[in-house]
Amino acid sequence: MLFKDLIETHEWLMLEKRFWELYSDYCDSEKSIKDFEKVFLNIKSLKAQEPDIDNMLLIIKLIEEENEEIPDWHDVSGFVEKENMLYSLGDTRWEEWLGMKIYPDTMKNYDPIDIIIHCLWEMTFYGYTQEIIQAYFSDLEEGFDKDLAEDMKLSSNGIKLE
Incomplete structure (x- = not known):
């Protein structure tokens, strides 16, 4: 069913x-x-x-x-x-x-x-509403993408390059 x-x-x-x-x-x-x-x-x-x-x-x-x-x-x-x-x-x-x-x-x-x-x-x-739910997950994903971008700023020895 x-x-x-x-x-x-x-x-x-x-x-x-x-x-x-x-x-x-x-x-x-x-x-x-x-x-x-x-x-x-x-x-x-x-x-x-x-x-x-x-x-x-x-x-x-x-x-x-x-x-x-x-x-x-x-x-x-x-x-x-x-x-x-x-x-x-x-x-x-x-x-x-x-x-x-x-x-x-x-x-x-x-x-x-x-x-x-x-x-x-x-x-x-x-x-x-589906719009509110979609916005929540978009914001969550956007925040995750920003965190991932920050992590990608690491050098090969693990030190952040600022």
């Missing part, structure tokens, strides 16, 4: 109460729930696209923390089974999220509503 198929079979009112149950400790206000609702409605209107990485599946796993003071959490990632490789989806276009198949164990271990909610949480970790 594609993530888009799951989204299309649900309405926000089906998700809102459960969203509060799962993420109320992290949601600062009623406004943030409204922001998630806007994202959900936006996502419903988008067309699914194939992910850039072939055979990428959407996977959710429970991460049980050893330290009892840290609550357990759910990791949402892209997964390429034949490589046994997990990928961060933080900067993945929402259309690609919609085009991902859901890993069978995720469908077996999670209620469909919980899958949608955990994915919404992950999709909006860096912002509530």
Whole structure:
């Protein structure tokens, strides 16, 4: 099943109460729930696209923390089974999220509503619009490029040439 198929079979009112149950400790206000609702409605209107990485599946796993003071959490990632490789989806276009198949164990271990909610949480970790998320990662990359350029100013013996 594609993530888009799951989204299309649900309405926000089906998700809102459960969203509060799962993420109320992290949601600062009623406004943030409204922001998630806007994202959900936006996502419903988008067309699914194939992910850039072939055979990428959407996977959710429970991460049980050893330290009892840290609550357990759910990791949402892209997964390429034949490589046994997990990928961060933080900067993945929402259309690609919609085009991902859901890993069978995720469908077996999670209620469909919980899958949608955990994915919404992950999709909006860096912002509530794709433009904000893209700007965040562009700034991050630009900062990385500047750091790399500084590192390239090293001489062959490791001393910076100023």
